[in-house]
Amino acid sequence: MKQVNRQALAEGVSFIVLAVVWLIFMGSGTYRLFIAPRLLPFLSLAVVFFLLWGGVTLFLGRRPTYRQRYRNCLIMLIPAVLLLGPVCFGGQRFSSHAAAEMMDEPQASTHPFGIDFDGLSGPGIDEEHRVIIMNTKNYYANDLELTKNIEKYQGYTVYALGFVSYDDEMLKGNDFTIARYLMFCCINDITPFGLTCQYDGTKRWTEFQWVAVKGTVSKRPWHGLMQPIIVVQEIMPARKVEGYIYP
Template sequence: MNIKGDDSMKLGLKDRFSIVKGLLYLILGICCVYLIVTGRYLNYIAPRYELLLGISSVALILGGLATVIWAPSRYYKHNWRSIVPIIIPVVLLIVPPVLVPTTSVQGAARINDDTNNFDFTNDAIGEVITVNSESKEPGISKDKKEIVLNSDNFYQTIVKVGSNVDQYKDYTVYMTGYVNRDDNTLKSNEFTISRMAMSCCIADVAPIGMTAYKPDGDSLANEQWVSIEGKVSTRDFHGRQQPYVEITKIKSAEPILGYVYP
């Protein structure tokens, strides 16, 4: 039995732990690049962090290659459990449906964004129109006394209206969102017209919207997407005035996939 020969063979091999660790870093970096190229990173982080994600991707790829290339040519005793924190994000990003979200994922690339029809003057379907540039930031026209919400101004405009509710009373509001009844303070025929908002990353995703009332509002299915026209009213909510939309017209809308941001 040639023990010395076996030892010499081992010394001629790369450290397996270093190679595995380097490959995992490399795969994770490639996954991040894929998310950036396809735009699917928007499922996980806000757009303003795209550059940071890109820098991290390059660092992971270079670090992984360096770890493999310069792996020591001998075996060391390692704790293999230490690579679990690298394996977890790799698995989450590679295994469907996390990397390839279904259409129900709110953060997928936006479709039908700002193209829902707010023209309630004709038939129930009408021609699909694009919200014009006048409805961009901040989404409020004082001349027309109108508030038109879209993905670009949804978060900021709702915060602005909520902070100055008396100023916008009786304004006509147009918005598209899904019926949300998670608020346990809602009364009969009340619901919130919501979109999912992301401040930083997927960990802080939460719905934001405006409370609305419709005489037969309870007949609407929860999470049903609707476009509405209504009047901004106010009501007392724990000692302060809260904006409140009295719906005058409503119809079904196509879901808008994508988060709204501060």
């Protein structure tokens, strides 16, 4: 009876298990909490690579070997186990300590100003009615559009939803940035990103609290350039939106 090459069997199965876990990680969308979506093609190639590697290892495993070494399996099983945590228990709790800092008041509105922010599609700029709605899908694109064409959009009514950030040395008084966490590549490079809100109210909103603002587009000098800002007319607590924005 031909002896089974248990080392090759273990290595081949480990590669395939890693590929399957990675595929679940991608299919569930959990990967978006750790890696920017534009890297999805590379993840797909990795899945194909691991499946092929596992299959070839099993095929070649029919050759007998006299010394069995199983340490190589740990190289594949360790990342598989690490990925299973976010897949099984929800990725947000594993994604960043910053997520835990963002606060959400019990009375916060799910539809501030009567707007279902993340239920809207499209660019969010209505030139006919001079209205801009910034949500997860268009936050980055609209911020850049306002920066490039400040004069065009001055006076537009803008609605934005995000968390309060004071991570800007040029802020004055109770001004703040209505921010979202921006991910360029992976979770290690997330940073608060958003528009400065010129707020003349007496209340200093708690940092990392989620709010929605209504205001008008204006501008201010910033390191020798003009930067778009929101002159706040109304502000209200809002429900936290999970996930990040991407360029």
